[in-house]
Amino acid sequence: LIKKGSLENDVLLNLPKSKFKKIAYKKFFLDIGVKKDLKKASNFLKTTYRKKCIFLDRDGVINFDTGYLFKKRDFVWKKNIVKTIKFLNDNNYYVVVISNQSGVGRGLYKENDVNKLHSWINKQLNDKGAYIDKFYYSPFYKLSKFKKYRKGANLRKPNIGLFKLAIKDFEIIKEKSYFVGDKESDRLAAKKFKIKYINVDNETNLYNLLVKKLRH
Numbered sequence: 001l002i003k004k005g006s007l008e009n010d011v012l013l014n015l016p017k018s019k020f021k022k023i024a025y026k027k028f029f030l031d032i033g034v035k036k037d038l039k040k041a042s043n044f045l046k047t048t049y050r051k052k053c054i055f056l057d058r059d060g061v062i063n064f065d066t067g068y069l070f071k072k073r074d075f076v077w078k079k080n081i082v083k084t085i086k087f088l089n090d091n092n093y094y095v096v097v098i099s100n101q102s103g104v105g106r107g108l109y110k111e112n113d114v115n116k117l118h119s120w121i122n123k124q125l126n127d128k129g130a131y132i133d134k135f136y137y138s139p140f141y142k143l144s145k146f147k148k149y150r151k152g153a154n155l156r157k158p159n160i161g162l163f164k165l166a167i168k169d170f171e172i173i174k175e176k177s178y179f180v181g182d183k184e185s186d187r188l189a190a191k192k193f194k195i196k197y198i199n200v201d202n203e204t205n206l207y208n209l210l211v212k213k214l215r216h
Helices: 007-014 041-048 081-090 111-126 161-169 184-193 206-214
Strands: 052-056 093-100 134-138 178-181 196-199
Touching: 052 161, 081 093, 081 111, 081 206, 093 161, 111 134, 134 161, 178 184, 184 196, 196 206
Parallel strands: 052 093, 052 178, 093 134, 178 196
Antiparallel strands: none
8 A cells, every 4th residue: 555655754764874975066956846846847947047049930941931831741841950950959959930920810721720730840850859949920910800810010020029939938048049041031030139140041051050150
């Protein structure tokens, strides 16, 4: 019969003191032994774990831009992009997607379609040992027949609302981060956000470019 107990009181206190060795730990620490402290863990990690970030546009950077893409059958990976994302993961960078998805506001597809595609993208990456930390997208379209999608222009690139959301969610070292895009709106967004910008096209080898840039 398994009974409730305490590791500290029922086990550790009954072990010989000669079996223990004291060490000094000077870094941040959070004991999540109780439920209320577990709830604090997410905020604790965000406020103590600052990292550099590579922001990626989606269409044209991660996949070939075929126009208003929302079906996985139409999704075609750019060359070496999975390898690139894994390289960033392995080298302690956040990987965050910043994408305009006005197709939602235009009524071409739904937000659920976007979220399902993003989940599928991350599943494909996970199978290769890689991942995207979070996807941010703007469904805004100023002429949308849906009132809720006529709002939120501040989120749509070249505006920087999506970047601000990411900064709120993650502890990002902005001055050592980059935004990778393929359009003029991406370049302007990077300029407004005051972050370094890398422009790519269908011929760019982003893996080689980032390896060279980030290791210097």
